[in-house]
Amino acid sequence: MAATLKFNQNGKFRILLMGDPHEYYTPSRGVDKRTKDFLVLENMAIDELQPDLVVYMGDNTHADTPQALRASVERITRPITGRNLPLGIVFGNHDFEAKVSDPWEYINAYRAYENSLFPAKDDALSGRYDYHAVIRSSDGSRDAFNLWFMYSGNRAPKESCSKYDYVRPEQIEWYEKTAARLKADNGGTPVPAILFQHIPVPEEYELFDEVPAWRLPFDALRGQDERDNKCYKLKKGVAGFAGEAPCAPSVNSGQFDSWLRTGDVKAAFFGHDHMNDFAGDVRGITLGQCKLSGFHPYGDGTRQGVRVIDLDESAPDRFVTYMRYYRELVGDRCQSITGPERLMHDRTSMTLEFCLKAFGTAAAAAALGAAGAAVSHKIKKLKQ
Ligand SMILES: [Fe+2]
Ligand SMILES: [Fe+2]
The missing domain is CATH 1.10.880 (Transcription Factor Skn-1; Chain P)
Structure with a gap:
């Protein structure tokens, strides 16, 4: 049975995002120092921030055998399972890349935990592993908020069009139909929502100004993919930091426009870009990044961190979000980066x-x- 979520008696609900753990565990080699550092961050973040839900933002685990996969999932989620906290998962482009490549192996590995948000029934997921979970009001009388968990794929079907994949039209159709059902059940008003997804939407570039190439060594970033002949800088007033230009797909499948039409999504948060932790408003919807929490992949020293999202039942449009960094939570020493x-x-x-x-x-x-x-x-x- 999937976990059920509910606002606390004070009308608050706190979500903790952990970006790109990139756990690759080989039982014969024992536990890597980098995994230990991730677990220290996860434990400290949960202890200090006391979340009501933890969400992994994709590129979570990849494994060569089903046993290694289950051991890997069991290991990195222990700080969550040990405290019986609800766990939400989105998958990233690397999750299904190793020898175990069947998404259902991964879904079932996480679903084995009874407080996972994965629906218990397979047909409650879209054809591409998307799902949603509602947060009930504090008095338990209604669906007060909704959380979308979308799968953004790996490489695009045609590399000539885009390097990275994107949410496909049939997923957008599933989202719109499900949002319409929730709206009808809510008396005709869209249920306010936050969406989690690994690969960002191309509209993140609206948070950047295009700048001349001579600024590259100082404060600019080279665009990715089809934009690699342009340079960008985060707009003034956008909170947070961009260490790389968004690795968004070059193909725009209309996902962001669908959110605007449907009217429920207040914010969307992404992983994938390990050095980005900005969040800003794009046409009324907050687009935000959670930089990496893991120590396995490329990053920037010990600037790993986690993102907090605080929801308020009485004011669903006015959520609060901010990053907390490894250095603040743990300090400037770790085992794997010396x-x-x-x-x-x-x-x-x-x-x-x-x-x-x-x-x-x-x-x-x-x-x-x-x-x-x-x-x-x-x-x-x-x-x-
Ligand atoms: Fe990643
Ligand atoms: Fe990724």
Whole structure:
């Protein structure tokens, strides 16, 4: 049976997002230091933030045998299962890439946990593993809020059109039909909703200004895919940080327009872009990133973090969201990142990447040394 969600007696509900764990567990090799660091962050975040629901934002686990998959899921979700917290999952482009590639193996591995939000019946999911979960009002009388969990695929069917996949028309149709049913059950008013998905929608670029290429080493980012001949910078007033331009699909399947038409989605949050944690308004809908919480993939030093979303039953349009970083929750030391890169901050890693591409290893090493010394000095000062 899937978990049931309900606003607390004070009308609040807190969601904790964890981005891109990228857990790859081989039983014969034991537990990796990087997994241990992820678990420390997960435990500390749950203890301090006391969420009512935890959501993994995709690229969660990949495994070569069904046994390794179940062990991997069991291991990284232990801080959640041990506290009997509800767990929501969206899948990312890497989840089904290893030898175990059947999505149902993954769904069933997470569904084995009785407080998972995956519907108990297979036909309650769309044909592409999308599902939703309502949050009941604090008095239990109505559906007060809704959460969408959408699958954004892996690579696009035709690489010439787009590198990354996108939510397909039949998924949009499933979303619209399901939202219409919820609206009818709610007396004709759309049930306010937040949507979770791994790969961002192309409309995230509306949070950026296009800027000249000479700004690349300073504060600009090269566009991705079809936009790689353009440079971008986050617009003034958009909260958070962009360490890379959105890796959105080049094909726009109309998903964002569907949200506008349907009128229920107040915000959509994404993973996939490990160094992005901005959130801003696009035509009345908040688009936000949760940067990575895992330590396995590329990132930027120990700037891993988690995102908090606080819902208020009496004001569903006015949710609050913010990031909490590993350094705030745990500190500046971890087991898997021990070199100077643990002192890096977002801008340092971008400058480093630019130096590597433009001038080679020596220049990058010099930049890293200078940045590491500067950050080390700053941390010392903060601790004084
Ligand atoms: Fe990822
Ligand atoms: Fe991804």
